[in-house]
Amino acid sequence: MSTEDRLDALERRVRELEDTIAIYQVLASYGPSVDGGAGDAVHQLWTEDCRYDTDTGSGGMSSRDEVATMANNVGGVPPRFAHVINTPIVVVDGDTAVATGHSTTYRRDGERFYPDRVSANRWELERVDGRWRTKLRVNRLLDGSPEARAVLARGLRESLEG
Amino acid sequence: MSTEDRLDALERRVRELEDTIAIYQVLASYGPSVDGGAGDAVHQLWTEDCRYDTDTGSGGMSSRDEVATMANNVGGVPPRFAHVINTPIVVVDGDTAVATGHSTTYRRDGERFYPDRVSANRWELERVDGRWRTKLRVNRLLDGSPEARAVLARGLRESLEG
Amino acid sequence: MSTEDRLDALERRVRELEDTIAIYQVLASYGPSVDGGAGDAVHQLWTEDCRYDTDTGSGGMSSRDEVATMANNVGGVPPRFAHVINTPIVVVDGDTAVATGHSTTYRRDGERFYPDRVSANRWELERVDGRWRTKLRVNRLLDGSPEARAVLARGLRESLEG
Numbered sequence: 001m002s003t004e005d006r007l008d009a010l011e012r013r014v015r016e017l018e019d020t021i022a023i024y025q026v027l028a029s030y031g032p033s034v035d036g037g038a039g040d041a042v043h044q045l046w047t048e049d050c051r052y053d054t055d056t057g058s059g060g061m062s063s064r065d066e067v068a069t070m071a072n073n074v075g076g077v078p079p080r081f082a083h084v085i086n087t088p089i090v091v092v093d094g095d096t097a098v099a100t101g102h103s104t105t106y107r108r109d110g111e112r113f114y115p116d117r118v119s120a121n122r123w124e125l126e127r128v129d130g131r132w133r134t135k136l137r138v139n140r141l142l143d144g145s146p147e148a149r150a151v152l153a154r155g156l157r158e159s160l161e162g
Numbered sequence: 163m164s165t166e167d168r169l170d171a172l173e174r175r176v177r178e179l180e181d182t183i184a185i186y187q188v189l190a191s192y193g194p195s196v197d198g199g200a201g202d203a204v205h206q207l208w209t210e211d212c213r214y215d216t217d218t219g220s221g222g223m224s225s226r227d228e229v230a231t232m233a234n235n236v237g238g239v240p241p242r243f244a245h246v247i248n249t250p251i252v253v254v255d256g257d258t259a260v261a262t263g264h265s266t267t268y269r270r271d272g273e274r275f276y277p278d279r280v281s282a283n284r285w286e287l288e289r290v291d292g293r294w295r296t297k298l299r300v301n302r303l304l305d306g307s308p309e310a311r312a313v314l315a316r317g318l319r320e321s322l323e324g
Numbered sequence: 325m326s327t328e329d330r331l332d333a334l335e336r337r338v339r340e341l342e343d344t345i346a347i348y349q350v351l352a353s354y355g356p357s358v359d360g361g362a363g364d365a366v367h368q369l370w371t372e373d374c375r376y377d378t379d380t381g382s383g384g385m386s387s388r389d390e391v392a393t394m395a396n397n398v399g400g401v402p403p404r405f406a407h408v409i410n411t412p413i414v415v416v417d418g419d420t421a422v423a424t425g426h427s428t429t430y431r432r433d434g435e436r437f438y439p440d441r442v443s444a445n446r447w448e449l450e451r452v453d454g455r456w457r458t459k460l461r462v463n464r465l466l467d468g469s470p471e472a473r474a475v476l477a478r479g480l481r482e483s484l485e486g
Binding site: 037114157 | 179197237246278
Binding site: 001003007010011017018020025028029031032033035036037038039041045046068075078080082083084085086087089106108114115 | 327328330331334337338341342345364410412413414424425426428438439441442444466467468472473474475476477478479480481483484
């Protein structure tokens with residue numbers, strides 16, 4: 001292979017690695033944004049037209065402002081929560097990507113934590129202004145529901161087709 | 163260093179990064195395969211001669227078909243489980259690798275989740291047909307047993323020798 | 325861009341990726357070092373002048389020897405614990421770095437595990453003799469305290485400024 005071809009190939013491979021790591025970081029930022037009350041960071045982590053589709057009582061959030069308001073307010077009063085996102089399966093396709101994995105939300109009751117929700121997640125991300133942001137998060141409780149199971153199976157199969 | 167040498171070094175380093183990330187993804191795929199009921203994905207994630215050695219009552223699985231059957235069936239009936247694999251220590255050596263870390267299995271009883279098993283894991287992987295696959299998973303409950311502790315200490319020490 | 329410039333850029337980008345992955349591995353090594361009783365590994369994972377600042381009853385550790393002693397002893401007698409570190413936000417700046425994220429410490433009481441502590445963490449790392457090591461770990465219980473919340477918000481904001 002020519003020097004030119006080797007450089008082209010390396011640049012493509014490094015870009016793919018950078019994208020995957022950047023997406024790990026977007027997901028690793030979710031817990032700190034919410035448990036840290038950092039609603040001001042939300043505009044860098046989510047797209048302007050984002051949506052957070054969850055099966056909790058709240059019914060989710062349909063705009064970036066609603067996500068920011070949630071991040072600012074969820075920790076302000078008891079009960080206390082802690083949001084842990086597990087390292088996901090990531091599939092990058094140009095300027096869009098999908099991440100699939102588990103999340104655990106702990107609830108503090110009295111002096112103890114309980115794993116309140118263990119959930120299946122699908123994150124659809126877009127590269128906007130050079131930064132990966134979440135456009136859609138789907139979150140479903142892992143209580144045996146076919147919908148929660150399908151979220152995980154879909155993301156896994158998409159990753160294995162690549 | 164010559165251009166040739168720099169390209170050689172970069173290709174080697176990028177390959178190592180790709181291998182580590184690929185192994186993160188194999189482990190991140192375990193939960194989705196089992197909690198998503200995706201037994202059909204197991205042949206891409208495990209080697210043909212794989213073994214899953216665990217100290218649960220089941221005694222583990224000694225073939226890829228048994229792993230696939232488990233993945234297809236474990237979520238079909240209550241009780242519900244959720245399998246979370248933590249980002250491991252990874253040591254790559256050519257076409258084999260070892261990953262060492264914790265896993266948490268949640269069990270849903272009634273309306274609540276409980277961390278049923280928090281375990282030490284050793285994953286031995288092989289690159290087969292260009293894809294990293296698990297050849298052996300050893301899983302031991304972190305109940306203070308010397309064997310569980312040794313799984314973690316061994317993987318850690320191997321990573322620090324490199 | 326010239327071949328020289330492209331090689332320079334690639335080497336810089338690959339170094340950044342290697343640093344981030346190496347820091348993931350340092351954090352992934354914490355649980356195995358403590359739950360594996362591998363105090364001998366601590367000198368490779370922490371700097372000589374390290375400090376572990378935590379709000380548990382112990383008040384933390386102010387030297388590497390104290391961290392090693394803790395790693396050797398914590399698992400020796402009941403109650404049993406398991407230490408799980410979540411994949412963090414990482415910001416690298418030359419030979420120093422900061423990692424921010426959650427940790428969960430499980431306590432085994434009788435036949436069950438409980439999430440004893442879900443905490444906010446700030447890890448300040450240094451590259452010493454070519455290896456990333458922890459110089460300071462700050463750990464605060466996520467019980468709604470402003471200090472715990474500030475740990476997460478600070479690390480998140482630092483990562484978004486970069």
